[in-house]
Structures are given as structure tokens and as C-alpha cells.
Amino acid sequence: MATSRDDFIIAIRSAFLKKSTQQKFSLLTLVFASIFIIVLSNFDFKVIRYLKIGINEVVYRSSFLVSIPENALKNTFIEVSDYTTFYGDYKKKSDELNKLRSKNISSEIIKFENKELKELINDYVSSSNKILAKIIVDHESPFLKSIIINKGSKDNIKIGTNIYDQSYLVGRVIEVNFKTSRVLLLSDLNSNVPVTIAPQNTQAIITGTGENYGIIKYIKDGLFDKFTDESIVYTSGTGAIFKSGIPIGKVIIDNSQLNKNLYVDFYSDFSQLKYVFAEVITQFEIEKPANESLAKDSKQNNPMKVKLKILEDEKKIIEDTNLKFKEENDSLKIKLNDLNQQISNFKNIISNQKDKISQFKTDKQEIEFLRLNLEHGHKCRKSFFNNRGFVVGTSEYKECVLSKGGKTNG
Amino acid sequence: MVSLKSKSHFLRFYSWLPIIILFISVMNEFDLNYLRLNYFSFNFPFILIFFFTLKDFKNFDYFLVFLAGLVNDTVVGLPLGISSLSYVLICISTSYFRNITIRPNPIKDWFFFLFVISLINSINYSILTLFFSFNLILMNYLVNTFFTFIFYLIFVSLFKYYLRGLND
Numbered sequence: 017m018a019t020s021r022d023d024f025i026i027a028i029r030s031a032f033l034k035k036s037t038q039q040k041f042s043l044l045t046l047v048f049a050s051i052f053i054i055v056l057s058n059f060d061f062k063v064i065r066y067l068k069i070g071i072n073e074v075v076y077r078s079s080f081l082v083s084i085p086e087n088a089l090k091n092t093f094i095e096v097s098d099y100t101t102f103y104g105d106y107k108k109k110s111d112e113l114n115k116l117r118s119k120n121i122s123s124e125i126i127k128f129e130n131k132e133l134k135e136l137i138n139d140y141v142s143s144s145n146k147i148l149a150k151i152i153v154d155h156e157s158p159f160l161k162s163i164i165i166n167k168g169s170k171d172n173i174k175i176g177t178n179i180y181d182q183s184y185l186v187g188r189v190i191e192v193n194f195k196t197s198r199v200l201l202l203s204d205l206n207s208n209v210p211v212t213i214a215p216q217n218t219q220a221i222i223t224g225t226g227e228n229y230g231i232i233k234y235i236k237d238g239l240f241d242k243f244t245d246e247s248i249v250y251t252s253g254t255g256a257i258f259k260s261g262i263p264i265g266k267v268i269i270d271n272s273q274l275n276k277n278l279y280v281d282f283y284s285d286f287s288q289l290k291y292v293f294a295e296v297i298t299q300f301e302i303e304k305p306a307n308e309s310l311a312k313d314s315k316q317n318n319p320m321k322v323k324l325k326i327l328e329d330e331k332k333i334i335e336d337t338n339l340k341f342k343e344e345n346d347s348l349k350i351k352l353n354d355l356n357q358q359i360s361n362f363k364n365i366i367s368n369q370k371d372k373i374s375q376f377k378t379d380k381q382e383i384e385f386l387r388l389n390l391e392h393g394h395k396c397r398k399s400f401f402n403n404r405g406f407v408v409g410t411s412e413y414k415e416c417v418l419s420k421g422g423k424t425n426g
Numbered sequence: 427m428v429s430l431k432s433k434s435h436f437l438r439f440y441s442w443l444p445i446i447i448l449f450i451s452v453m454n455e456f457d458l459n460y461l462r463l464n465y466f467s468f469n470f471p472f473i474l475i476f477f478f479t480l481k482d483f484k485n486f487d488y489f490l491v492f493l494a495g496l497v498n499d500t501v502v503g504l505p506l507g508i509s510s511l512s513y514v515l516i517c518i519s520t521s522y523f524r525n526i527t528i529r530p531n532p533i534k535d536w537f538f539f540l541f542v543i544s545l546i547n548s549i550n551y552s553i554l555t556l557f558f559s560f561n562l563i564l565m566n567y568l569v570n571t572f573f574t575f576i577f578y579l580i581f582v583s584l585f586k587y588y589l590r591g592l593n594d
Contacts, residue, residue, distance in 0.1 A: 023526070031521035043521065046492045046514045053496070053507035054553075068506070075500040079453040086454055153501060159562055162503045191503070198503055205561035226563055 069193045076164050076196045080152040094288070146180065146293040147171060152196065154289065161204035161224060163187075165292060168195045172296045178259055180293040181284035185209075185251060185262040189294070197294075201286050202264065203228055210254035211264060216242045219252055222264065222280055228287065229268065232278040240276050243267050249280050259295070388417050395421030440592060441485050444478050444585075448491070452498040452509075467566070468573035469543070471498065473581045475513055476539050479520040481589070488517050505558055512546045519545075532582070540575045547571050 032044040041049075056064060098105075153164035167173050169192050177189040179199045187207065191198035200207055207224040213232070218239055222230040232249075247267040253260025265280040396416035398405035406413035416422070439446075451470045471494065478486040495510030502509070519542045527534075547567045554560040 027522050027525040030525050031518050040487065040489050041492075043488060043514055043518050046488055047511065047518070049492065050495070050507045050511035050514055053510065054505060057506040071496070071506075072500055075453070075497050078497075079501050082450050082453040159566060160503050160560075205563065226566065 072191070072193045072198075073196060076153055076193070079164075083153065145296045145298070147296055149179075149197075149292050149294050151289055151292060159226075161201040161207075161226065161286070162190070163199050163201065163286075163289065163292075165197050165199055165294065166195065167294055168193045168197050170194055171294070172298075173197050173294055176257060178262065178295045180262070180295065181289055182293075183263065184283040185258065185264050186282075186284050186286060186289065186292060188258065199292070202230055202282060203286055209258060209264070210252045211249050212252040213243060213267060214248045214250065216247060218242070219254070222249065225279075228282060228285065230265070230280040230282065232267070232280060235278070240278065243269060243278060245269060259297075385414065385417060388420060392417055392421040443588070444474060444483060444486055445490050445494075448474050448494050449497065452494045453501055466573060467570045468577045469570060470577075470581070471513065472516060472543050472546075472574055473539075473578050474585075475516045476520055476542065476578075477582055477585050479517045480524060480535060482524060488514065491517060504554070508550060508553060512550055515546050515549070516542060536575075536578055536582075539578050540571075543571050543574055 032042065032047075057068070147167060149165035149167040151163050152166050165179070173189055173192055175189055175192055177197075178185060179187050179189065185202065187199045187201040187204075189197045190200045202209060202222065202224055203226065204224040205226050207222075207230075209222045209230075211220055211222050211232075212218070213220060216239070218235060220235050221233045223233055225231055245267060249264045249267060251258040251260055251262040251264065263283060265282040268279040268281050270277040270279060393408075395402070396405050396413050398407055406416055448471055451474065475486075475491055479488075479491075491513045492510045495508075495513040496506060498504075498509040499506050519538075523535075523538055547570070551562060551564065551567055554562060
């Protein structure tokens with residue numbers, strides 16, 4: 017028993033430490049070196065980062081060169097299978113092209129409107145420039161779904177840069193070297209994309225499955241029945257990892273299992289990619305007067321400050337408007353008082369005139385009475401010879417005079 | 427004289443051929459994935475390293491195997507050092523197996539290969555999921571192990587032709 021254990025230990029020790037004449041390092045040294053590199057590559061030291069970038073550049077280029085024969089073989093295989101379905105594909109694609117041309121016009125209008133609205137909200141315009149990138153390494157590993165493109169930090173590619181196949185999203189950059197970058201495809205298990213499902217307008221997350229389709233996650237159970245095979249999936253822009261409104265694929269409903277599953281059939285075939293577009297985004301400030309521009313430079317980067325600035329401006333405008341209304345109100349009040357005063361004056365004048373008219377009427381009646389009194393007074397005055405007359409000054413006398421002596425006692 | 431010189435160059439190239447193929451395979455990921463057969467994949471470097479280290483082939487330097495691992499990690503996008511560790515562990519296994527074997531038997535080699543690649547794929551899977559939080563499908567690893575095990579016999583017969591050619 018002890019002998020067999022000793023044999024085992026000797027064999028193990030020999031395996032780890034024995035170095036034959038051809039070998040430069042013992043296996044134990046190489047095991048430690050591997051572990052050391054694994055640990056070291058986790059730390060983001062500047063030296064290690066540059067070393068890694070250097071290794072990546074060399075290995076990616078070498079890999080591209082080495083892959084040429086296999087890629088040629090692969091392309092031949094794909095081309096032969098393409099030729100068999102060539103005519104059918106041509107007919108289908110020409111129909112699609114006609115439909116897309118008509119849709120393109122409305123999409124251009126929406127883009128323009130969108131740009132205008134963004135200008136209003138953000139004070140800056142995002143200018144996206146799509147640069148063509150060639151895929152230099154695409155090995156379709158069964159474990160990790162990623163590709164290497166021939167554009168890097170030299171071409172303003174950054175970690176998180178969105179990568180497109182035509183206008184469809186295929187992934188984002190996860191590693192940037194000087195002249196190359198690694199793109200994590202949407203089909204990778206580690207890829208999670210916040211999306212909107214139209215026309216239901218439902219928010220969800222798409223996770224890669226390792227195949228050429230994704231699975232839709234984090235949807236309420238009750239919403240599952242709403243979706244149809246015609247539902248379209250596009251990026252929602254939540255989390256600011258991906259730009260919003262980029263088409264990804266169509267919904268596939270799988271009823272075959274007990275639990276209903278929703279999948280996304282990607283518009284782009286990741287295994288057929290040769291060239292992709294990398295969207296390099298640059299932000300331009302909207303031109304403003306020099307003094308305002310200087311004051312805003314410090315605030316430009318902070319969206320909260322920009323929002324506060326907008327609110328302050330709004331407040332100032334409202335205050336100015338209020339002040340103007342107040343002044344107008346005061347001036348109107350003054351005018352109103354003046355007018356009231358004028359009305360009062362006019363009323364007084366009218367009243368005076370009325371008094372005068374009334375006085376004139378009274379005077380006229382008095383004159384008429386006196387005239388009639390002279391003519392007919394003797395008929396109404398009570399005297400020795402006129403017993404039916406009235407005492408002068410009484411109302412009966414006055415009435416008698418006005419009726420020209422027609423009204424007498426008896 | 428010229429003929430002898432060119433022959434020696436060819437022999438030199440021929441004797442280094444396994445390590446050249448190893449580097450080409452890690453850079454190229456030669457695994458017929460473009461056939462797009464569901465789950466189908468196999469690990470050619472595992473077969474190559476296992477066979478030539480088991481035979482203690484003189485030009486199959488452990489350090490170059492270690493470098494090939496680093497290249498593989500860079501190409502595939504794995505954390506640096508993972509494949510190197512896997513390859514070096516294969517070298518250790520074969521070295522141990524060579525030490526304890528008195529009479530070599532191809533069938534024993536084959537099943538020992540299955541044990542080694544299962545162990546190494548398990549270590550790989552554990553490190554990537556536990557320490558690096560990678561999302562991986564275990565089924566892919568199992569199928570990869572199975573096909574690598576099956577393809578071992580085919581490639582071993584080709585390698586034997588190579589060794590026979592070298593001896594001649």
C-alpha cells in the first residue's frame with residue numbers, strides 16, 4: 017500500500033518537476049506562470065493594458081492571415097449554397113427593396129424631426145458617423161460569440177460603440193486596441209440589450225442564446241398574449257448603452273413548451289458578416305452668443321445643470337411677463353379712474369343742465385301764468401262784483417287763470 | 427550539396443510541423459464551426475497536445491504550448507492564461523501517464539484522454555463561471571468533450587503516419 021502511494025508521489029513529482037533536455041521550463045513553473053497571468057490580467061494596470069493591446073494587435077493580424085485559407089474554403093462553401101437559391105433570393109430582395117424605398121422617405125422625415133427636437137431639448141446635436149469596418153477574425157466559437165474588426169482607438173472607436181450590419185444592430189465593442197476592436201455579438205450569452213417591442217410598446221431585455229436568435233426576458237406574465245409574430249423589436253436606449261430605435265429583429269412565439277417563450281429572430285445573420293458599420297458619435301454644441309457660450313461651457317457636461325438652467329430661464333421669462341402684466345394693470349387702473357372721473361363730471365354737467373331746463377320750464381310756466389293772469393285775472397279774482405272768484409294766491413285761483421277764467425266757484 | 431541542404435531544411439520544418447499546426451489551429455480555431463451543425467464542435471489543440479506530449483516528441487516544447495494557450499485566449503476572447511493553464515495541465519497529465527505506463531495501450535490512452543479533457547473542461551467552466559462570471563452553456567462543453575473524444579482516434583491515426591514519415 018505504502019509502495020503504491022510512493023510510486024504515485026514519485027510519478028506526480030516527476031511529471032511536475034522533471035525537465036527533459038529539450039524543455040526550457042518545468043511544467044510547475046508554467047502552471048504558476050498561467051495562474052500569475054490569470055490573476056494579473058484581472059488588474060487594470062496601465063502596463064498590462066498596453067501589453068495586452070500589443071499582444072492583441074499582433075495576434076489578431078496573425079490570426080487573420082492564418083485564417084485566409086479556411087475563410088476561402090468557408091466562403092466557397094457559402095457561395096456554392098448561395099448560387100442554388102440565387103434567383104429566388106433576387107426576386108424576393110427586389111420586392112423588399114421597393115417597399116424599403118417608400119419607407120425610407122418617411123424615415124428621413126422622422127429623423128429630421130427627431131434632430132430638431134433633440135436640438136430643442138439638449139442644446140447640442142449628436143452627429144453620428146458610420147465607418148465601414150472589415151471583420152478580420154470570426155471563428156464562431158461555440159462558447160463565446162464575438163468578432164474582431166479592423167478599426168480601433170485610432171478611428172475613435174470606444175468601448176460601447178454600437179456596431180451595425182446595414183441599419184440593424186449586431187453588437188457593441190467590448191475591447192479596443194489601437195487598430196482593432198472586439199465586438200460582442202447580440203447572440204452571445206453575456207449580451208443583454210434593453211429593448212422595446214412594437215406596436216405593443218412593451219419594455220424588455222434580450223439575452224443571447226449562443227445561437228442566431230435571442231430570448232426575451234423580464235416581461236410580465238399577463239403581457240405574453242399581446243405579442244404576435246409581426247411584433248418588431250428595437251432598442252429602447254434605456255441605460256444609454258445602445259442608441260434608441262435601432263431595429264434588432266422579429267418576435268417568434270414558441271408555444272411548444274409548457275411555459276410560453278418569446279424569442280427574437282435577428283434581422284442580421286451573424287455568421288455571414290464580412291463588413292460592419294461602427295457608429296462613431298460626436299457631439300456639437302449649438303452656436304450661441306460668446307458670453308453665454310463661455311458661461312455654459314462648464315455646465316455643458318452636466319445634464320442636471322443644463323435642465324436647471326432651462327428652468328431658470330423659463331422662470332425669468334415668466335417673471336418678466338408678470339411684471340409687464342402688472343405694469344399694464346396699473347396703467348389700466350389709472351385710465352379707469354380718469355374715465356370714472358370724466359363720467360362723474362359729465363353727470364354733474366347733465367344734472368346742472370337738467371336743473372337749468374327744469375328752471376327754464378318753471379320760469380316759462382310762471383311767465384305764461386303772469387301773462388294769463390294779466391288777461392284773465394279779473395275773471396278769477398274774488399271781489400265785490402265777482403262772488404264766484406277765488407282768493408289770489410290759492411291753487412284754485414292759479415288753476416282758474418291757467419284755464420283762462422273758465423273754472424270758477426259755482 | 428544543395429540537395430542535402432534543402433533536405434535538411436525540409437526535415438527541420440517537418441520536425442517542427444506539430445507545433446506549427448498547433449499555432450495555426452489556435453489562431454484559426456480549426457473546428458469546422460462554419461458547417462453550422464447544432465452543438466457540433468471539437469477541440470483540436472487538445473488532441474494535438476495530448477498525443478505529442480504523450481509521445482514525448484522532442485520539438486514539442488512546453489513553453490511553446492504555453493504561448494499557444496495565450497494566443498488562443500486572445501483569439502477567442504477568454505481571460506489571458508485560461509487556455510495556457512488547460513494546455514499545461516494536459517502536459518502534466520500526459521507526463522504522469524507516461525511515468526506510470528509500462529506497456530502503452532491505445533485504448534487506455536484514449537480513455538485517459540477522455541478523463542483528462544473532462545477534467546480540464548470542468549476546471550475551465552468552473553473558473554470562467556465562478557471567478558469571471560461568464561454565462562456558458564454546460565451542454566456545449568459536454569458535446570465538445572464528446573466530439574473531441576471521438577475525433578481523437580481519427581487524428582491519432584494521422585499523427586502516427588506523420589511519426590512514421592519522420593522515422594523513415
